[in-house]
Amino acid sequence: MSQDHITGAIMNFSRQLRQESDRILQENDINTLQARILCFVSRNEKEPLCQRDFQEKFFARGSTISGIVDTMEKEGLLSRIPEERDKRKNRVVLTEKGKTAANRCHAIFEDIDRQVTSTLDGKEAERFISIMGKLQTSLEHMHE
DSSP: OOOHHHHHHHHHHHHHHHHHHHHHHHTTTTTHHHHHHHOOOOOTSSOOOHHHHHHHTTTHHHHHHHHHHHHHHHTTTTEEEEEOOOOOEEEEOOHHHHHHHHHHHHHHHHHHHHHHHHHHHHHHHHHHHHHHHHHHHHHTTTOO
16 A cells, blocks of 8 residues: 555545534534633643643634634633733633533543444554554654
8 A cells, every 4th residue: 555545544534533523513512623622621731721732732823712712711611810920821721611511522522432443453443543653753753
């Protein structure tokens, strides 16, 4: 199998997975990027996160992230708290409503993962993760 086939297969799978995830999240009245932000903040609750962290994690423009965080704050999912050391920066934290929504998002993503990987046995899943790690490392080194 040529390299073109591998990257093409990954791109097709990624597109299909994103479309299916978007559909399931929409059925649950959740915006995809909001769901990703909720999960990211939830997994990193012990670390002070700011909007710039979202820009870097999700490869999004500052104005895009700012608008989404504004909306999520209005919806009561997130709260901005001024940094102790630098009042120009705000930490972004989950509210109680945000924690509930994040838990729902985690459950949705776990269910999608279970469904998608149900045809793989344990060794196949481990091998797949290992191969994807190698490919990601290779991709990261392309920028050097």
